[in-house]
Amino acid sequence: MTELPDDPFAECGQEPIHVPGTIQPHGILIVFDSNGICHHFSANAEELTGQPPAALAGRPLQEFIPVQQFPMRQAGVDPTMQSPFSVDISGRPLDAWLHQSANWWVVELEPRIGPDDRRLHRRVAAAVTGLRDAPDFPTQHLRTARFVAELTGFDRVMVYEFGPDWHGEVVGEHRNVAVESYLGHHFPASDIPAQARALYARNRLRLIPDVDYEPVPIVPEMPTPIDLSQSVLRSVSPVHLEYLRNMGVGASMSISLIVNGRLWGLVACHHRTPKVVPAGIRAACEAFGEAVSLEIAHRQETRTLRLRATAGRIQTRFFDVLAREHNVVDALVRYTPRLLEFLGAGGTALRLNGTTTLHGATPSPAQVEALFDWLQVQEVNPIFSTDRLAEVYPPAADYGSKASGLLALKLSRVEPHYVLWFRPEVLATVTWAGKLEKPRRSDGRLHPRKSFDAWSERVHGRSQPWTEAEHTGALELLQAINALVLRRTEHLLSENAELERKNIDLHSFAYIAAHDLKEPLRGISHYCAFLREDHAADLNEEAVRKLDTIDGLVRHSEELIEALNHYSRIGRIELSRQPVEMNKIVDQIIETLSITNPDVEFRRSDCLPNVDADRVLMREVFLNLLTNAARYNISSPKRVEIGWTPEHGGTFFVRDNGIGIPAKHYESVFRIFRRLHGNTEFGGGTGAGLAIVKSIIERHGGRIWLESEPGVGSTFFFTLA
Amino acid sequence: MKPPGNSVLVVEDFDPDFELVCRRLRAVAPTLQVSRLHDLDEIARWLDHPEPPPSLVLLDLSLRDGDASRLLADFRRALQKVPLVVWSASPDPDVPRRCLASGADRFIRKVADGNAVAKQLDFLIARWVLAPAD
Numbered sequence: 001m002t003e004l005p006d007d008p009f010a011e012c013g014q015e016p017i018h019v020p021g022t023i024q025p026h027g028i029l030i031v032f033d034s035n036g037i038c039h040h041f042s043a044n045a046e047e048l049t050g051q052p053p054a055a056l057a058g059r060p061l062q063e064f065i066p067v068q069q070f071p072m073r074q075a076g077v078d079p080t081m082q083s084p085f086s087v088d089i090s091g092r093p094l095d096a097w098l099h100q101s102a103n104w105w106v107v108e109l110e111p112r113i114g115p116d117d118r119r120l121h122r123r124v125a126a127a128v129t130g131l132r133d134a135p136d137f138p139t140q141h142l143r144t145a146r147f148v149a150e151l152t153g154f155d156r157v158m159v160y161e162f163g164p165d166w167h168g169e170v171v172g173e174h175r176n177v178a179v180e181s182y183l184g185h186h187f188p189a190s191d192i193p194a195q196a197r198a199l200y201a202r203n204r205l206r207l208i209p210d211v212d213y214e215p216v217p218i219v220p221e222m223p224t225p226i227d228l229s230q231s232v233l234r235s236v237s238p239v240h241l242e243y244l245r246n247m248g249v250g251a252s253m254s255i256s257l258i259v260n261g262r263l264w265g266l267v268a269c270h271h272r273t274p275k276v277v278p279a280g281i282r283a284a285c286e287a288f289g290e291a292v293s294l295e296i297a298h299r300q301e302t303r304t305l306r307l308r309a310t311a312g313r314i315q316t317r318f319f320d321v322l323a324r325e326h327n328v329v330d331a332l333v334r335y336t337p338r339l340l341e342f343l344g345a346g347g348t349a350l351r352l353n354g355t356t357t358l359h360g361a362t363p364s365p366a367q368v369e370a371l372f373d374w375l376q377v378q379e380v381n382p383i384f385s386t387d388r389l390a391e392v393y394p395p396a397a398d399y400g401s402k403a404s405g406l407l408a409l410k411l412s413r414v415e416p417h418y419v420l421w422f423r424p425e426v427l428a429t430v431t432w433a434g435k436l437e438k439p440r441r442s443d444g445r446l447h448p449r450k451s452f453d454a455w456s457e458r459v460h461g462r463s464q465p466w467t468e469a470e471h472t473g474a475l476e477l478l479q480a481i482n483a484l485v486l487r488r489t490e491h492l493l494s495e496n497a498e499l500e501r502k503n504i505d506l507h508s509f510a511y512i513a514a515h516d517l518k519e520p521l522r523g524i525s526h527y528c529a530f531l532r533e534d535h536a537a538d539l540n541e542e543a544v545r546k547l548d549t550i551d552g553l554v555r556h557s558e559e560l561i562e563a564l565n566h567y568s569r570i571g572r573i574e575l576s577r578q579p580v581e582m583n584k585i586v587d588q589i590i591e592t593l594s595i596t597n598p599d600v601e602f603r604r605s606d607c608l609p610n611v612d613a614d615r616v617l618m619r620e621v622f623l624n625l626l627t628n629a630a631r632y633n634i635s636s637p638k639r640v641e642i643g644w645t646p647e648h649g650g651t652f653f654v655r656d657n658g659i660g661i662p663a664k665h666y667e668s669v670f671r672i673f674r675r676l677h678g679n680t681e682f683g684g685g686t687g688a689g690l691a692i693v694k695s696i697i698e699r700h701g702g703r704i705w706l707e708s709e710p711g712v713g714s715t716f717f718f719t720l721a
Numbered sequence: 722m723k724p725p726g727n728s729v730l731v732v733e734d735f736d737p738d739f740e741l742v743c744r745r746l747r748a749v750a751p752t753l754q755v756s757r758l759h760d761l762d763e764i765a766r767w768l769d770h771p772e773p774p775p776s777l778v779l780l781d782l783s784l785r786d787g788d789a790s791r792l793l794a795d796f797r798r799a800l801q802k803v804p805l806v807v808w809s810a811s812p813d814p815d816v817p818r819r820c821l822a823s824g825a826d827r828f829i830r831k832v833a834d835g836n837a838v839a840k841q842l843d844f845l846i847a848r849w850v851l852a853p854a855d
Contacts, residue, residue, distance in 0.1 A: 526740065551834075557833070
C-alpha cells in the first residue's frame with residue numbers, strides 16, 4: 001500500500017482550536033459572570049449596544065439585553081439545552097445561545113432570519129421515517145444527505161464515515177449538479193485532526209457561513225483565553241478555512257453523528273458561496289443528526305445480529321458433528337474443512353499436539369510453522385486477528401494472496417494449540433480526494449493540499465476485515481471445544497469409575513467363584529469317590545470310566561476357576577518392583593522345564609538385561625511363554641529360543657519352531673480361556689496363560705505381540721516400561 | 722504317650738465335606754466321636770463351654786454366616802493343647818500364613834479331588850488323634 005505521510009498535520013493536531021480568542025462575524029458574543037456583570041465582548045458588540053466595547057466592561061448585562069427573556073433563571077435547567085431562544089432587543093429579533101464555560105457565562109446573539117417554520121418538526125419526523133424504511137446503509141445515507149440538502153439548500157451534502165484509523169469516506173451524497181461529487185472518495189485522517197474530532201463530539205453542529213470571514217477578537221483580551229468548545233460563533237482554524245477554499249467551498253456546515261458514544265461520522269455540507277442558515281433550521285438539522293445516529297446504531301446492531309445468527313447456524317452444525325465424535329482432536333482434524341466454512345476463510349491451519357493440519361489456501365507448512373513461532377510471542381488472549389498481517393508480521397508479505405488476513409485462536413493457555421484462519425488479499429482501489437502527499441509549508445505555516453481531484457490508489461496486503469460476529473464465533477468455538485473436552489473428561493472419569501467398579505465386581509466374582517463354585521465341584525468329586533468305595537462291586541468298567549470322566553471334568557472346572565482367580569489377582573495386586581536378573585530367571589526355568597521336557601532344546605541366545613520388575617511375575621511370564629513354546633510344538637527337534645533386542649527400547653522374545661498361530665488369532669490368543677485347540681490336545685491347559693502374561697506385562701507398562709507362521713513357528717515379543 | 726483321644730470337633734457347613742470327614746474317621750477310627758458345628762453362632766456358644774475338649778478340631782473358614790478365621794485365636798485360647806487344623810477352599814494365598822499365625826497347627830487346602838483330601842484326612846487322624854505327639 002502507499003505509505004501515508006507521517007502524521008502530516010501533527011502541527012494542526014496541536015493547534016488549540018477550542019480557544020481561538022476570536023469568533024466569526026455573523027453574530028456577537030458577550031462574556032459575563034454569575035452576577036450578570038459583563039467582562040468581555042466580541043469587538044463587533046457595538047452593532048448591538050451602540051457603544052464601543054471599551055465602554056461596556058463592568059456593566060450589567062441587563063443594560064443591553066432583556067435578561068428576563070433568558071430561560072436560565074429556572075433552577076436545574078441547562079440553558080444550553082434551551083438554546084437557541086428568541087430575544088428581542090430594541091425591536092430587533094435575535095436568536096440567542098447561552099452556555100457556561102468554566103466560571104463564565106457566554107451569550108451569543110445572531111439576527112433572526114427567515115420565517116419561524118412551524119412545519120419543521122413534521123418534515124424532520126417524515127425524514128426520520130424515510131431513514132427507517134431505507135433497505136440498506138447506502139440508501140439511508142443518500143436519504144440523509146438529500147433531506148439535509150433540501151432543508152438547508154447547501155450545494156453538496158455528504159455523509160462522511162470515519163474508519164477505524166479515522167480516515168474518512170464519503171458514503172452518501174446529495175449535490176447540485178454544478179459541484180463535483182466526492183461520493184466514494186477517501187480523505188486521510190489528518191484532514192480532520194484529533195482535536196477537531198473531539199470538538200465535533202462535543203458540539204454537534206458547526207456553521208461557517210463565509211469562509212472568507214474576518215475573525216472578530218474578544219476584547220479586552222482574556223488572561224486565560226475562554227474555551228469556546230460550546231460556542232456557535234467560534235472562529236475556526238485558518239488551515240481549515242484554506243482547506244475549504246482550496247476545495248472551492250464558500251460556506252460549510254457539519255452535523256456530528258455519534259454512534260454508541262463514538263464519533264461515527266459527519267453530515268458535511270458545502271456551498272460554493274457564503275450562506276446563512278437560520279437558527280431554526282440548524283436546530284432541526286441537529287435533531288435530525290441525532291435521529292440519523294440512532295438509526296445507524298440500530299442498523300449496525302441488526303447487521304451484527306444477522307451475521308451472528310448466520311455464524312451461529314454454521315457453528316451449530318459444526319458443533320453437532322464435533323459432539324458426536326469420540327476424540328475432539330481427531331474430530332477437529334477431520335472437520336478442518338468445516339472450520340473454513342465456520343469463519344468464511346480461505347484456509348485454516350490446526351495445530352494440536354505438535355502436529356499441524358492445513359486445509360484450503362494456506363501458506364506453506366514451513367511458513368505456517370514460522371507464523372506459529374511468531375504467534376507464540378504475541379498476545380493471543382485467546383484471539384489475535386488482523387486484516388493486514390504483513391504490516392505486523394512482514395514475512396507474511398510473501399504469501400499475501402493466501403493470508404493477508406489472519407484470525408488466530410489459541411485453544412490452550414499452556415500448550416501451543418491453535419486454530420488459524422487465513423483470508424486472501426482483497427485487491428482494493430481506494431479513491432482519495434486528492435493525492436496523498438506531505439503538506440506544504442510556506443510563509444511560516446502549514447498549507448493543506450490544493451487539489452481534491454480524485455486520486456486512486458491500489459491497496460495491497462489487506463483481506464476482508466474480521467467482523468465482531470466472527471470474533472464472537474471463534475470464542476464460541478473455543479468455549480464449545482472446552483465444554484466438549486470437559487464432557488469427555490467427565491465421561492472418561494465416569495467410565496474409569498465404572499471400570500473400577502467392574503474390576504471390583506470381577507474380583508468379587510473370582511473370589512466367590514473360587515470358593516462357592518468350587519464347593520459343589522468338591523461335592524461332586526466326593527460323591528464320585530463315595531460311589532467308587534460303596535459300590536465298587538456293582539460298577540462295571542463303563543460305569544468306572546464315566547466316573548473317571550466326571551472326576552476329570554470336575555478337576556478341569558476347578559483349574560479354570562483357579563486360573564480366573566489368579567488372573568483377577570494379577571490385575572489388582574501391588575507390584576513388588578525390584579532389580580531382576582532376567583538371565584538367572586530364564587536359566588532356572590530352562591533347567592526346570594528341561595527335566596519335564598527332555599525333547600525340547602531351550603536356548604538363551606542373548607545376554608538379557610536386568611530389569612526393574614516384579615520377580616515372581618517375571619518368572620511367571622517366562623514360565624508361561626516357555627511352557628507354551630514347548631507344548632504347542634510337534635517339530636523334531638523342538639527348539640525354543642529366548643533372546644533380547646534393543647528395538648522399542650528393549651524387547652524380549654521367545655521364539656519356537658512350533659505349530660504357529662494363524663494371523664487372525666494374534667489378538668484373541670491373549671484373551672482368557674481362549675484356546676485354539678481341544679481340551680485334551682497338546683496336554684490340555686486352562687487357556688489363561690497368555691492372558692495372565694499379557695496382564696503382567698501391561699501391569700509393568702509394557703506390551704506384548706507376536707509374529708507367527710503356521711507350521712514354522714511363533715515369536716512372542718514383549719517390552720517392559 | 723497320651724491315651725488316644727476319643728472325639729473330633731468338625732466345624733463344617735457343607736454336608737459333602739462333612740460326610741467325607743466322617744467316612745475317613747469311621748474308616749480309620751470307628752470309635753471316635755464326631756461332633757459338628759455349622760456356623761459362627763454355634764462356635765461362639767460352644768466356646769463358652771468347650772467341654773469336653775476334643776482330640777482334634779477341623780475348622781472350615783467360610784461358613785454360612787461369615788468367616789471363621791477371626792475365631793481362631795479364641796479356639797487357641799480355649800483349647801490350648803488341642804491340635805487345630807484349618808481346611809479351606811479359600812483362594813487367597815495369604816490365608817494359610819494368617820491362620821498359622823493365629824494359632825492353627827496346620828492348613829489344608831480343600832480341592833475337588835476326593836482321593837487327595839481323603840489321604841490328607843487319614844494323615845491328620847493318624848498324626849493327631851490316634852498317635853498324638855507330646
